[in-house]
Amino acid sequence: MSQPTTPQSTWKEGLIELTEERSVASDFLAKATQSVPPLYAHQKITVKHLNDYPKTLDASDPGTGKTRSHLEAWASRRRRGGLCALVLAPKTLLEAAWTADLHKYFPGEFTSSVAYAKNRAKAFEVEADIYVTNVDAVKWLAEQPTSFFARFDEIIVDEATAFKNRNSKRSKALNKIKKHFKFRRALTGTPNSRTVTDVWNQIFFLDDGERLGKNFFAFRNSVQTPVQVGPAANMINWVDKDGAEVAVAGLISDITVRHKFEECLDIPAQVMRSRYIHLSKKLQKAYDELKETAVLELEKADVIGINAAVLANKLLQVASGSVYAEGDPQLIDTERYELTLDLAEEVDHSIVFFMWHHQRKALEVQAKKRGVNYEVIDRTVNERRRTSIVNAYQEGVYQTLFLHPKSAAHGLTLTKGTRTIWASPTYEPDIFKQGNHRIYRAGQNQKTEIIMIAAEGTIEPQVYAKMQDKNRRMINLLEILQS
Numbered sequence: 001m002s003q004p005t006t007p008q009s010t011w012k013e014g015l016i017e018l019t020e021e022r023s024v025a026s027d028f029l030a031k032a033t034q035s036v037p038p039l040y041a042h043q044k045i046t047v048k049h050l051n052d053y054p055k056t057l058d059a060s061d062p063g064t065g066k067t068r069s070h071l072e073a074w075a076s077r078r079r080r081g082g083l084c085a086l087v088l089a090p091k092t093l094l095e096a097a098w099t100a101d102l103h104k105y106f107p108g109e110f111t112s113s114v115a116y117a118k119n120r121a122k123a124f125e126v127e128a129d130i131y132v133t134n135v136d137a138v139k140w141l142a143e144q145p146t147s148f149f150a151r152f153d154e155i156i157v158d159e160a161t162a163f164k165n166r167n168s169k170r171s172k173a174l175n176k177i178k179k180h181f182k183f184r185r186a187l188t189g190t191p192n193s194r195t196v197t198d199v200w201n202q203i204f205f206l207d208d209g210e211r212l213g214k215n216f217f218a219f220r221n222s223v224q225t226p227v228q229v230g231p232a233a234n235m236i237n238w239v240d241k242d243g244a245e246v247a248v249a250g251l252i253s254d255i256t257v258r259h260k261f262e263e264c265l266d267i268p269a270q271v272m273r274s275r276y277i278h279l280s281k282k283l284q285k286a287y288d289e290l291k292e293t294a295v296l297e298l299e300k301a302d303v304i305g306i307n308a309a310v311l312a313n314k315l316l317q318v319a320s321g322s323v324y325a326e327g328d329p330q331l332i333d334t335e336r337y338e339l340t341l342d343l344a345e346e347v348d349h350s351i352v353f354f355m356w357h358h359q360r361k362a363l364e365v366q367a368k369k370r371g372v373n374y375e376v377i378d379r380t381v382n383e384r385r386r387t388s389i390v391n392a393y394q395e396g397v398y399q400t401l402f403l404h405p406k407s408a409a410h411g412l413t414l415t416k417g418t419r420t421i422w423a424s425p426t427y428e429p430d431i432f433k434q435g436n437h438r439i440y441r442a443g444q445n446q447k448t449e450i451i452m453i454a455a456e457g458t459i460e461p462q463v464y465a466k467m468q469d470k471n472r473r474m475i476n477l478l479e480i481l482q483s
Contacts, residue, residue, distance in 0.1 A: 036105050040442070042264035043069045049257040051076070055184045055206040057160075057252065061261035062189040062410075062434050063441025067101045070156055070185055075106055077154075077183075078129060084151045086141075086181070087132040088174075089158035091116075093411035095387050098132045098158070116383070124148075135162045135170060142173035149180035157205070159410055160186035161193065161430060166201040166216055178205055189437070193430035196223050196244045203252055211251045223248065245476045261437070270440045272450040274464065275339060279319065279455050283333040286323045287458060291315060312459060313427065319458040320424045322358045336453060337362040340423050341370055343451055344400045349393070350419040351401045353409070353435055359423055363402050373397070378404035390414065409435035415443040420450045425463040432467045 039047070043065055050056055050073035058066050074085050087098050099112050115123035115133035120140055124131060133141075135157075141148075155178065157163065163171045178184060184206050192198040200219050203212050213219050223244040226236045249256075262269070279287060294311040321333040340363060344350045354360050360376060367374045375389045375398050386407075393401055394416050401414065409431045417439040426432050440448050454460035 036107070039068070039072065040065060040264065042259045043072070046070075046257050046259070047073045047076075050185070053255050054182055055255055056186070057191070057202065057206060057256045058185065058187045058258075059191050059256055060189060060259040062437035063261050064189075064259050064264060065442045066187050066189075067097050067158070068105055070187065071098075071101060071105060074130075074154055074156075074183075075110065078110070083153035084128070085130045085154040085156060086152050087130060087156045087158065088135050088138055089132065089156075090162070090410050091134045091383060092386065092407060093158055094132050094134060095383050096390055096413075097411040098130070100387070102130060135159075138170050138173040138177065142176045146180070149177070152181060154183035154185070155181040156185040156187065158187045160188040160202045160205070161190060161198065163205060164198040164201055166204070171201055174205055175201075178208075190430035190433055192245075193428070193433075195238070196240050196248050197238070199248060199252070206255060211255070212248070261440075265442055267440070267442075267444050268447045270436075270448045270450065272436075272452070274452045274454055274461070275343070276454055276456050276461075277335050277339060279457065280333045280335070283318070283321060283323070284457065286332075287315065287318045290318050312463070315459055316424060316427070316463065317356060319455045319460055320356065320359060321362070322356070331358055331362055334362060334366075336423060336455070337366050339453060340421055341366040341372065343419065343421050343453075345370065345372060347417075347419045349396065349399060349417040350421060351403055351414055351417050351438055352421045352423055353403050353405050353426070354423045355404070355426065356424075360402060360404075363423065367400070367402075372399050374400045374402060376402045377408045379407050381407070393417075403435075403438075405431045405435050408438070412438055413441060413443065414438045415441060418446050418448050420448070422450070422452045422464075425452065425454065425460055425467065427463060427467075429467045 042060075046058065046060070046066070046069035050070065058070070060066050074082070078085075089098060094114050094116075099114055102110055102112050110129040111127075112130045112132055113123045113126040113128035115131060115137060117134075117137070120133065120137060123133070131152075157174070163174055165171055186202050186206055188202070191202060197216075197220050200212050200216055204214070208214070220238060224238040224240055227239050229235050229237050261267075294315060321336055322331050337359070340352055344352060352363060354363060360378065364374070364376070366372075375393070377386055377389055381389070389398075389401070390412055392398060393414060396416060401408075401417075403409070405426055405428075420436055420439055422432075422435075426435075436450050452464050454464060
């Protein structure tokens with residue numbers, strides 16, 4: 001005969017059940033935590049710096065695990081009663097980097113909400129610990145009332161160079177909302193890809209002008225010299241003064257943490273080499289004719305700066321094998337893409353960067369002809385599909401990935417690959433550096449290499465060299481910050 005149930009016995013049974021449930025949950029969390037790899041030594045240094053300085057520039061190299069370091073510092077404070085974090089990042093990193101790392105390194109502990117343009121308002125209505133959205137969402141955020149930001153105490157701007165232009169709408173919006181955040185973080189492995197003045201607005205976001213001043217023009221006058229490049233008064237290029245990097249580094253060193261990739265991770269060295277092709281007679285003729293026209297254009301007094309870059313880009317496009325006929329590109333030389341697939345097939349897993357749609361088509365034609373298992377990531381691929389492709393590649397499903405650098409050069413971890421191939425050069429040094437760190441990053445345990453394909457008799461070899469030269473100025477500042 002069963003004993004009668006009393007309020008006291010019911011309370012005790014409930015306590016036992018609750019204790020058992022908590023025990024099961026604790027066991028689950030303990031097992032999950034055991035599978036989480038420990039922080040690298042350099043990441044512990046970053047976490048300490050973040051704990052010591054509420055406003056920080058993390059200028060560590062791509063691939064050094066900046067995302068996890070910042071999550072660790074925030075999580076530690078969150079456990080002690082800290083508030084939510086707002087992450088602004090390129091669209092390619094919202095799920096593939098921030099959301100993925102949150103669930104990988106803190107399984108079952110914290111929740112996230114990802115806000116895209118189509119679901120932005122609803123995503124911020126969800127109760128979460130971290131809200132992740134793209135950099136352009138800052139314009140929408142700037143329209144929200146002060147009460148909207150009451151849940152936050154930290155803002156993390158990933159790839160902060162998206163805000164280097166102080167006059168852009170997104171930069172103005174960021175500087176409008178920054179007052180709501182006690183903790184401000186700017187992350188970028190390429191803070192000054194073109195000139196030392198690139199860092200001004202990134203630091204202004206952090207310290208409101210305390211270190212580099214509140215007036216951009218005063219800062220520019222102190223670190224650059226105007227050089228007349230044409231007869232008109234406004235035809236001026238501003239050139240960094242000798243020692244500008246040293247001066248700026250000294251001013252911002254206290255709030256900057258910097259780790260050089262090769263010095264903080266036990267990863268086999270990466271080598272870089274070039275492979276050359278010769279254009280067909282027909283393509284060389286088209287290239288030479290365009291080059292002659294470009295030279296004549298550049299000799300005009302009203303063509304400077306960005307117009308010169310446009311002309312150079314046209315030359316690169318023709319060198320890549322495509323000429324325009326009646327408004328449509330026509331591929332008249334496939335040697336470049338045959339070589340690209342030859343190089344891709346030499347290793348088990350590779351990635352290939354392409355610049356234009358006609359290159360994507362040419363690469364796909366060669367891959368299908370050879371039976372190479374591949375996928376493509378460019379602006380036509382949505383975030384969910386992008387994440388699926390990356391995960392499948394890391395599992396070894398695809399032999400190669402064809403990537404457009406604007407969509408895949410930042411943030412993605414593709415350590416299954418051992419070879420990065422540039423089918424054509426990019427004219428953007430920060431993208432070049434970032435792209436070269438997709439396979440060469442934490443988790444890589446094999447030797448890796450970068451192969452740059454260039455056509456002799458064109459500007460392509462010089463463009464590759466210039467990308468590395470421009471990076472030298474950037475690396476000078478980074479190395480100073482690290483010392």
